Amino acid sequence: xxxxxxxxxxxxxIEPGPVVLVTTAQGKERPNVMAMxxxxxxxxxxxxxxxxxxxxxxxxxxxxxxxxxxxIAVPTVDLAAKVVAIGNCSGADTDKFETFxxxxxxxxxxxxxxxxxxxxxxxxxxxxxxxxxxxxxFILEVVAAWVDPERKERRVIHHxxxxxxxxxxxxxxxxxxxxxxxxxxxx
Amino acid sequence: xxxxxxxxxxxxxIEPGPVVLVTTAQGKERPNVMAMxxxxxxxxxxxxxxxxxxxxxxxxxxxxxxxxxxxIAVPTVDLAAKVVAIGNCSGADTDKFETFxxxxxxxxxxxxxxxxxxxxxxxxxxxxxxxxxxxxxFILEVVAAWVDPERKERRVIHHxxxxxxxxxxxxxxxxxxxxxxxxxxxx
Numbered sequence: 001x002x003x004x005x006x007x008x009x010x011x012x013x014i015e016p017g018p019v020v021l022v023t024t025a026q027g028k029e030r031p032n033v034m035a036m037x038x039x040x041x042x043x044x045x046x047x048x049x050x051x052x053x054x055x056x057x058x059x060x061x062x063x064x065x066x067x068x069x070x071x072i073a074v075p076t077v078d079l080a081a082k083v084v085a086i087g088n089c090s091g092a093d094t095d096k097f098e099t100f101x102x103x104x105x106x107x108x109x110x111x112x113x114x115x116x117x118x119x120x121x122x123x124x125x126x127x128x129x130x131x132x133x134x135x136x137x138f139i140l141e142v143v144a145a146w147v148d149p150e151r152k153e154r155r156v157i158h159h160x161x162x163x164x165x166x167x168x169x170x171x172x173x174x175x176x177x178x179x180x181x182x183x184x185x186x187x
Numbered sequence: 188x189x190x191x192x193x194x195x196x197x198x199x200x201i202e203p204g205p206v207v208l209v210t211t212a213q214g215k216e217r218p219n220v221m222a223m224x225x226x227x228x229x230x231x232x233x234x235x236x237x238x239x240x241x242x243x244x245x246x247x248x249x250x251x252x253x254x255x256x257x258x259i260a261v262p263t264v265d266l267a268a269k270v271v272a273i274g275n276c277s278g279a280d281t282d283k284f285e286t287f288x289x290x291x292x293x294x295x296x297x298x299x300x301x302x303x304x305x306x307x308x309x310x311x312x313x314x315x316x317x318x319x320x321x322x323x324x325f326i327l328e329v330v331a332a333w334v335d336p337e338r339k340e341r342r343v344i345h346h347x348x349x350x351x352x353x354x355x356x357x358x359x360x361x362x363x364x365x366x367x368x369x370x371x372x373x374x
Contacts, residue, residue, distance in 0.1 A: 011348060012347055015204070015224055015225065015346050015347065016347050016353060017202070038202065038229070040227035041240070043322075049322070051227060053229060084361045128321070134315070135236070137229060157359065158202075158203035158204055158345070158355075159203060160202065160358075163360060163362025164361070165358070165359040166356065167359060169355055169356025170353070171347070171352070172267055172344065173350060174267065174350055174352065175351065
């Protein structure tokens with residue numbers, strides 16, 4: 001069950017560098033979903049800003065540009081095979097939500113759907129498309145955020161290239177030693 | 188021992204989202220090093236492009252802007268405590284290489300040093316500082332890359348915020364299922 005996540009906590013899911021899923025929806029077309037792992041935190045405050053690379057080679061690009069919206073969903077390791085399969089076919093000829101048994105949930109601020117099976121979902125609007133001209137880069141503003149606090153599996157996957165992924169392992173809590181780091185990473 | 192890494196393999200170390208160290212060196216000042224984890228791959232080809240967030244609040248900023256250069260070094264889990272300590276003090280009053288027992292190695296294309304203890308080192312030049320105006324974002328071009336192929340510990344750390352890090356765990360090789368993904372992630 002997705003519960004609201006404070007916007008100033010969004011960066012915690014993006015900064016570690018997971019592969020994410022991006023959903024889009026345009027008009028009466030079926031929604032689509034793609035895999036992405038070129039993204040970073042630009043602003044960890046409220047509203048959070050995320051930069052990402054998305055280009056005309058992605059089928060989702062047209063709907064993304066036309067609506068100016070998307071949802072970034074964070075899948076966990078139990079979805080790894082689906083994440084790869086999602087990246088391995090095109091929304092042009094495949095209903096990916098149907099094919100991969102994903103549940104589209106209505107978002108609050110955007111038309112693109114949340115993904116019920118993911119750990120977290122971030123509703124995004126394009127804030128700035130000027131970096132697109134040179135780099136196919138977008139700056140997204142997160143306008144609503146959701147997390148499933150009851151989900152047991154919380155380990156995300158990171159793409160290493162070459163078809164390999166690394167799964168989250170052990171967690172190190174070094175909070176006490178971070179006395180001089182900015183407050184946003186100390187709470 | 189650092190060996191040359193083909194430039195089109197650099198993204199493999201950045202895409203998974205590790206905390207990295209950034210070294211700078213200006214004139215006859217001692218070199219400095221800082222921790223960073225807001226970065227992403229912008230171009231995975233040759234030359235590779237990396238976007239990162241770096242601002243005037245970082246002591247390294249002045250040298251970075253003045254020289255237009257830095258080295259991005261990738262530390263592994265055995266260096267986790269040092270990474271936190273590096274982020275927990277300032278180059279203004281601390282010789283971090285000396286204090287944390289890091290070995291500065293001469294780079295090939297830039298003045299900033301490589302870090303001998305890291306898994307990989309990427310010599311970078313600022314390619315574009317226009318995104319700085321709005322976002323403190325830089326686009327870096329990697330001009331030389333190094334990796335230590337004999338290093339046994341290769342697990343990197345990812346910052347989750349709130350003073351916690353997650354260490355690389357199990358590796359999933361899903362290469363065979365990625366037949367339609369771009370060739371750069373299939374080899």
